[in-house]
Amino acid sequence: MSASLPYVLILYYSRHGATRAMAERLAAGVESLRGIEARLRTVPPVSPTCEAVDPEIPAEGAVYASLDDLRHCAGLAIGSPTRFGNMAAPLKHFLDGTSELWLGGALIDKPATAFTSTSSLHGGQETTLLTMLVPLLHHGMVYAGLPYSETELMETTRGGTPYGASHLAGKRSDQPLDDHERALAQAQGRRLARLALALAPLQEKRS
Numbered sequence: 279m280s281a282s283l284p285y286v287l288i289l290y291y292s293r294h295g296a297t298r299a300m301a302e303r304l305a306a307g308v309e310s311l312r313g314i315e316a317r318l319r320t321v322p323p324v325s326p327t328c329e330a331v332d333p334e335i336p337a338e339g340a341v342y343a344s345l346d347d348l349r350h351c352a353g354l355a356i357g358s359p360t361r362f363g364n365m366a367a368p369l370k371h372f373l374d375g376t377s378e379l380w381l382g383g384a385l386i387d388k389p390a391t392a393f394t395s396t397s398s399l400h401g402g403q404e405t406t407l408l409t410m411l412v413p414l415l416h417h418g419m420v421y422a423g424l425p426y427s428e429t430e431l432m433e434t435t436r437g438g439t440p441y442g443a444s445h446l447a448g449k450r451s452d453q454p455l456d457d458h459e460r461a462l463a464q465a466q467g468r469r470l471a472r473l474a475l476a477l478a479p480l481q482e483k484r485s
């Protein structure tokens with residue numbers, strides 16, 4: 279990874295690996311463009327014991343996100359398994375710690391998108407995506423979903439919505455992404471990267 283290239287932060291939480299597999303597809307989409315990189319980061323689980331502290335380096339997957347990863351990104355893709363039709367607590371916990379960035383307007387005019395995974399087909403993919411967008415709007419980000427020019431949106435029988443990529447992981451959360459879900463997640467990463475490059479001059483004007 280080069281220190282000088284702008285990057286899209288792909289920030290996700292995943293317990294069984296489905297959302298992580300989506301994150302990796304979005305990263306491939308970002309990196310299909312020249313001049314921008316993907317930075318994959320996760321967040322630690324939250325615990326019912328408030329004093330519990332997780333090791334700094336997770337046992338597998340991406341390393342944990344820092345506020346600086348978010349502060350300096352050119353764009354943000356945020357991914358969560360659906361939990362009762364909403365994002366998972368560990369991601370919400372991370373976002374609740376971003377007041378400092380909000381106060382300084384660090385994310386204003388940066389593009390953002392969301393992705394999710396569910397166990398059941400009508401188990402809340404759209405509600406999760408739309409509710410994940412709310413804190414991003416508070417931060418002044420510019421939300422981008424998926425346009426219907428991505429023809430898989432009309433063809434999918436599993437995941438994939440105009441609000442963002444989604445995946446049907448199944449009852450045991452063990453179903454791999456199918457071709458449509460993979461293509462849409464990749465297209466979403468590519469689109470976000472294109473928008474991040476296009477909106478970058480706005481950041482230069484603000485600083």
Ligand SMILES: Cc1cc2nc3c(=O)[nH]c(=O)nc-3n(C[C@H](O)[C@H](O)[C@H](O)COP(=O)(O)O)c2cc1C
Nearest residue numbers: 292293294295296297359362363395396397398401
């Ligand atoms: C507390 C909890 C709530 C859940 N709520 C939903 C839900 O509302 N709809 C649904 O389809 N699946 C629900 N699930 C299943 C997860 O969305 C599913 O396990 C997840 O998509 C797998 O993603 P991962 O492999 O990235 O962890 C829930 C799981 C848990 C543990």
